[in-house]
Amino acid sequence: MIARFMKLEWKQFFRSSYWQKSIAINILMVFLGLYFIIMFLGLGLALFPMLEKYFPDTDPFVQVNNFVFYWLLGDLMMRFFLQKLPVMDVKPLLVLPLKKSKIVHYVLNKSASSFFNLLPLFAIIPFSLVLLSKDYPMAAVTVWAFSMLVFTFIINFLNFIIESKSSETEFSLLPILLLVSSLLALNQFNIISFSSMVAVSINYLVASPWGVIAPILILFAVYWVNFKMLIGKLYIDGSLKKGTKSVATNELTWTRKLGAIAPFLQLDLKLIWRNKRPRSTILMLVMSLFYGLIFYPNPTYQEMPGMLVFVGIFITGIFMINFGQFIPAWDSSYYNMLMSQNIKYKTYLDSKYKLMMASAVLLFVLSMPYVYFGWDILLIHFAAMVYNIGVNTHVLLYGGSFNRKQIALDKSAAFNYQGTGAVQWIIGFPLMALPILLFYISYKLINYEAGIATLIILGVLGMVFHRKLMKFIVQRYKKNKYAMIAAFSQSN
């Protein structure tokens, strides 16, 4: 049976048009995976000598356990942002003679073979081998390595609980950030010292191996919670739920002043406000506005203008990066209709451009209080805004013509976590890295002002040639029209 499930998924993956178009991204993912493997291998090998060097008074095998708490929190954070929940299109399976528990067990067990569970082994095993080579007792090292593995799986399943609970809330990032930061704070200010609690427990485990049963029991408990949670979701009434509450409509009459793009702008605003997924991108804005507070008060970053450019691009561009990279996939469920309606591509794309532009200006205005940390920060924000409007918008619109992945706006949250994996972050990367690089080159070669000027000039050039660029982009969309229609009508 498991083999049959796996065959289904294999087919879904390779037969989707998304896969066929995004080989480049898949290759990039492989490289990223290799990079992480090498990093972890290096950590595993270097950990023992490093502990010996920095903590000469304590036994490295004891000292290492003081860091396990941070390791686990880091693991949890990384998984939350990068690991996708185990997904499977369950609806067609529900009416077949299959036990529901079998489907859920399969989905959960599949997650155990995730890369994120494999990765820690690349650090744990080398470290254990180093321990053995230093004549630590075989039994103790084995128990240690084994319990680390159990912890990894606990984090794996814990993450799914957090992820699926928080995907039901409006502001999906808040729960994990609250959890991790409060644990860290409690630990930091010695209110409850989790790190030493974890260390003490592991040391105890190593000393008396029977204690290993405790983490195994915890593992079974989190697995069981996951199981209960998923089996409760194996009904389609989640997706059949009727919108019983009546909806308020807003005419958005102010958009009329904008002429031809008005109907599309209205549509986009409604799209954002009435669908959960795009709505969460709006709520991200609030978060990102405070992002500067991490960097600006810290004097070390003042010496690194490249970092400040990153913050500027991020703050003024967070909306366009999140919203723009799914143009025109947001409209995928009714793309056929748009294509047979009396619509010019130019006005359609122009409304998206204006929306992204407005977001950059608005975010710049909202970020003005950062002038408290110095006028040069405001200047960087301004340059970043101009660059975002002139360059990144066009890059995003151009990139949109390669978009082949449908977004199902109306699917319920259960078993539907599209576009929340590592790929989304990779696409955003060049949008932020390129301006930093351009700034840095002219900053190193000439001076700080030249770096700022480079960004502004590029942005202004983009705005000046807006019509030309749009013409070119519209050509791309026209050329890809049939491929996009075909891909968007594919539901997997």
Added chain:
Amino acid sequence: MIKAINISKKYAGNTVLSIENLEIPKGQCFGLVGNNGAGKTTFFNLLLDLIQPSTGQIILNEIQVDKSEEWKSFTGSFIDESFLIGYLTPEEYFYFVGELRGMNKADIDAFLVQFTDIFNAEILGAKKYLRDLSKGNQKKVGIIAAFIGNPEVIVLDEPFASLDPTTQIRLKQLLKSVVDKQRVTLLISSHDLGHVTEVCDRIVVLEKGKIVKDLSTSTETLQELESYFTV
């Protein structure tokens, strides 16, 4: 009004539609029948330039559909639910389509009055998003939206499927009246031979992508079709 010249569609060497010559004059009600996979929807998708023809061309009122987009301003269509915007209310959807076709809110409100009995008080003012309506009601919205803006050509794929009996009868009356009064060229496909013979002046039977019958509707047509499809 509509000319299909030597049009064909192949998928990986498999011909799914191949029509040498088909002309539909203005004001005709044109019915397309055929078993599953006969090429009905493919023909409509080609007509609306949603897929690319392998050979040939479709000309709508002197405009070749895959070369210019001018035909969109006088063509209304509803193929399936992917023509609906799920997060709009029915009214908002009608206003949106109206705006694309140069009709303002008041025009649309006046236009919708004539469909009150089809909507049956379940659609207008229900304060629900389209995605929360039943399949049948969604279909009603899509079909009515295809009539917005006085189009000269209306394309409906399987308009009668999943509608309740009352609405099927009302829809038939509506389709007949737009063809008679407004000289609209109407293209519909259907699996229901009774409905299509009742509404259409001309019926074309497709089989495996080819035209096998081209009938002018008379009293014997229904019987002829039934005997054709009885295997």
